[in-house]
Amino acid sequence: MNKVKNTFVVMIITTILILLINFIFIFFKKDFLSQNNLNRKLFALIPYNYAHYYPKINNGFDEYIGILGDSYAFGAGDSYLNNDYNYSIGHHLFNFYQKKINFVNFGGPGFGSKLTNENFFHIINSKIHNLAMPKKIIYFFYEGNDLQDNLNYSNLNKTNLTLIKKYFPVFHALNLLPYKIISKIKLSLGIHQSQKKNLTKNYYVYNNEKFEINSTIQGPPIELNETEFDKALNIVFENLLELKEVSDNISLIYMPSPAVVLKMVEPIKVQNHMKKKNNLKNITNLDLDKLNILLSTKIEHFCKKNNILFLNTTNDFKKISSQKKTYGPLDFKHPNSFGYKFLANLIIKNISLINENNVK
Secondary structure, eight states: HHHHHHHHHHHHHHEEEEEHHHHHHHHHHHHHHTTTTTOOHHTSSGGGGGGGSSOSSSSSSSOEEEESHHHHHHHHHHHHHHHOOSHHHHHHHHHTTTTTEEEEOOOOOTHHHHHHHHHHHHHHHHTOOOOOOEEEEEEEETTHHHHHHHHHHHTTTOOHHHHHHHHHHHHHHHHHHHHHHHHHHHHHOOOOOGGGSEEEEEEETTTTTEEEEEEEEEOOTTOOOHHHHHHHHHHHHHHHHHHHHOOOOOOEEEEEOHHSSSSEEEOOOOOOOOOOOOOOOSSSSHHHHHHHHHHHHHHHHHHHHOOOOEOOHHHHHHHTTSSEEESSSSSSSBBOOHHHHHHHHHHHHHOOOOGGGGOO
């Protein structure tokens, strides 16, 4: 009886302590997460809706530029996996402008258009975060999975999960802990998702030499039918218009998929984001290029109509990827360090972000 009673007491105390830590984190997370020396391994446990606090926020800056989008905005890729401090597009832009203006990330892995906006407005409207509207918005659209994420998210019963992430981040972090620990062990042993034994392989040509990718590769949304394509694209447009209501200075960066950028050897095994579909056989480079042109043209037309600056990086990434490796060797879904630096330079050359007189 005493053992049961003691166990019950321990459980109650543990729960109270976790809840206390949870709410202390919510109210003081701004000061905690804005530390420059925040450990990358520790940060990996923090839920994505708090990721924008890394590495700086409102640290002596009256204005900032908001970065919205999915994992491309967040900075997923080899630099992130290798625990590099400057791993994201925001870091590279911040350093280029010699830290004269801050770049705050509102994006996260797997974020479609709707989730991107939900996260952005939740943070902007929260008294806890104490953030003003950004001076400008850089919005990343990635052809590799944004439309599929829009469809999947629109069909998801997300109310409970969203509330848990919002008000109980410590419980969400604990739920992620086993996966994070296993991932870190695999990385320390040199094992990564792309290095697992996999029957599905792709090949690409670089400098007249054939290289292997030990997995499927992300391409434009070729698994979607016309109705699904239009529905998902309209979700993009609706959420861009929602952002237009609060900002007149939006730049959309169109990011091509690796299957379009690299010189792939046919047939191409493209990643299927729609689990119930099995229509991704005998895919050719021409199939992917046509869809890339169709999708980017539709988005460009919308942007011009609604006074949104549009930058299509497809041709630039194709050209540079024939000279330098912009993906891998660990992650072939997102740019590596060189790829993100190249992207930062493209943005700087094509978009006026700040008054150049402020940069020495």
